[in-house]
Amino acid sequence: MALSGLRVLELAGLAPAPLCGMILADFGARVVRVDRAPRSAVAADAQGRGKRSLALDLKRPAGAAALRRLCRGADVLVEPFRHGVMEKLGLGPEVLLQENPRLIYARLTGFGQSGKYAKSAGHDINYLALSGVLSKLGRKDENPYAPVNLLADFAGGGVMCAMGIIIALYERTKSGKGQIVDASMVEGAAYLSSFLWKSQNLGLWNRPRGENLLDSGAPFYETYKTSDGKYMAVGAIEPQFYEQLVKGLGLDSNKLPSQLSFSDWPKMKKMFASIFAQKTQTEWCSIFDSTDACVTPVLSFDDAASHQHNKQRGSFIKNDQEEISPRPAPLLSRTPAVPSFKRDPFIGEHTEEILLEYGFTKQEIAKLHSDKVIEFSKPKANL
Numbered sequence: 001m002a003l004s005g006l007r008v009l010e011l012a013g014l015a016p017a018p019l020c021g022m023i024l025a026d027f028g029a030r031v032v033r034v035d036r037a038p039r040s041a042v043a044a045d046a047q048g049r050g051k052r053s054l055a056l057d058l059k060r061p062a063g064a065a066a067l068r069r070l071c072r073g074a075d076v077l078v079e080p081f082r083h084g085v086m087e088k089l090g091l092g093p094e095v096l097l098q099e100n101p102r103l104i105y106a107r108l109t110g111f112g113q114s115g116k117y118a119k120s121a122g123h124d125i126n127y128l129a130l131s132g133v134l135s136k137l138g139r140k141d142e143n144p145y146a147p148v149n150l151l152a153d154f155a156g157g158g159v160m161c162a163m164g165i166i167i168a169l170y171e172r173t174k175s176g177k178g179q180i181v182d183a184s185m186v187e188g189a190a191y192l193s194s195f196l197w198k199s200q201n202l203g204l205w206n207r208p209r210g211e212n213l214l215d216s217g218a219p220f221y222e223t224y225k226t227s228d229g230k231y232m233a234v235g236a237i238e239p240q241f242y243e244q245l246v247k248g249l250g251l252d253s254n255k256l257p258s259q260l261s262f263s264d265w266p267k268m269k270k271m272f273a274s275i276f277a278q279k280t281q282t283e284w285c286s287i288f289d290s291t292d293a294c295v296t297p298v299l300s301f302d303d304a305a306s307h308q309h310n311k312q313r314g315s316f317i318k319n320d321q322e323e324i325s326p327r328p329a330p331l332l333s334r335t336p337a338v339p340s341f342k343r344d345p346f347i348g349e350h351t352e353e354i355l356l357e358y359g360f361t362k363q364e365i366a367k368l369h370s371d372k373v374i375e376f377s378k379p380k381a382n383l
């Protein structure tokens with residue numbers, strides 16, 4: 001796999017860093033999740049695929065020293081705490097990069113390593129708000145609306161951080177040097193929205209929220225309820241595709257207002273809604289499936305995993321616990337990701353094997369264990 005041989009240490013965090021670690025693991029990196037000791041009852045990481053777990057108390061000097069030693073043998077460290085936490089533990093980048101100048105030290109935070117909010121708590125919705133993006137999301141006359149925690153936590157956070165790590169690793173092949181990746185989710189979400197910023201002069205966003213082309217203003221970029229209580233998604237932007245939408249709905253475009261007549265959009269939406277409400281989702285699929293009308297069913301997770309197109313591509317996978325999840329993307333032709341099919345690790349499940357692998361002796365491990373700096377856990381104990 002593309003990242004095989006890469007050694008990654010991921011300090012356990014909430015949602016974004018676990019995705020970052022999972023991406024690296026899916027593409028072949030050996031990812032160790034450093035969990036807290038004493039451990040909490042359950043792991044908060046639902047994205048532990050392909051990782052191993054080491055439970056280590058970083059607040060104890062011997063625990064911090066152990067992490068320093070692990071970092072000497074690692075390529076990448078991912079840390080998910082607000083600015084200052086790692087420094088307080090004596091594990092800041094100036095220490096770890098001095099000991100291992102090749103280390104990529106990735107800091108995945110909400111607000112970044114500097115600025116007024118650097119030390120403040122926050123979550124996805126706060127980062128999205130500060131990026132400017134949240135102000136664009138939501139329907140007309142409604143409050144701004146954050147689409148789950150996908151945009152800042154995962155797209156602007158976990159994925160952007162993984163990209164920063166890969167870029168830094170590529171650079172390291174030339175310079176031989178590691179560096180700090182300061183991945184702020186505010187900036188990640190903002191960067192992700194570059195199109196919104198840079199297309200403002202095109203007149204795409206001149207109208208209030210929920211009245212523009214792509215923000216639920218247009219009748220041809222909307223979801224519509226079907227007679228069986230499901231939904232269809234319509235994205236017929238270009239005139240030639242819009243024409244096919246109109247035809248599929250049984251309408252005559254000569255008798256309709258022009259596609260871009262903003263003032264007619266609310267009326268057009270009502271008309272489209274009443275037509276979509278007359279047939280089931282399956283019936284609409286059979287009308288639109290083989291056209292370029294850009295009309296697709298809105299699928300539940302279950303339906304997405306069993307949809308013919310997704311099945312043909314193998315877009316979803318099942319692990320040995322029968323859990324279904326998306327297959328890693330994108331697909332690389334020669335060295336595709338090969339995700340683990342095993343269950344996620346229990347906290348501390350691999351503590352001993354990881355320490356041995358990183359050069360700790362059995363005696364050192366026994367001492368750390370008796371001093372309660374590390375924890376082992378047998379799978380059964382966590383059930």
Ligand SMILES: C[C@H](CCC[C@H](C)C(=O)SCCNC(=O)CCNC(=O)[C@H](O)C(C)(C)COP(=O)(O)OP(=O)(O)OC[C@H]1O[C@@H](n2cnc3c(N)ncnc32)[C@H](O)[C@@H]1OP(=O)(O)O)[C@H]1CC[C@H]2[C@@H]3[C@H](O)C[C@@H]4C[C@H](O)CC[C@]4(C)[C@H]3C[C@H](O)[C@]12C
Nearest residue numbers: 014035036043044057058059081082109110121122123124
């Ligand atoms: C998915 C749910 C989570 C919701 C996500 C939410 C919407 C987000 O936006 S996540 C993004 C949060 N922001 C960041 O990550 C940015 C950077 N981080 C921060 O800003 C902060 O960390 C913080 C604000 C998020 C939290 O602040 P906090 O004060 O708690 O932490 P820090 O200041 O960073 O300091 C950390 C302290 O901890 C010490 N530490 C760290 N490691 C160690 C160690 N190894 N040993 C010792 N000590 C350690 C460190 O020294 C710091 O100490 P000090 O404070 O003294 O300095 C999920 C939420 C709940 C999940 C569910 C739940 O867990 C139950 C199930 C579990 C199961 O496994 C899976 C399903 C669950 C239902 C699970 C599902 C989901 O994961 C959740 C719902």
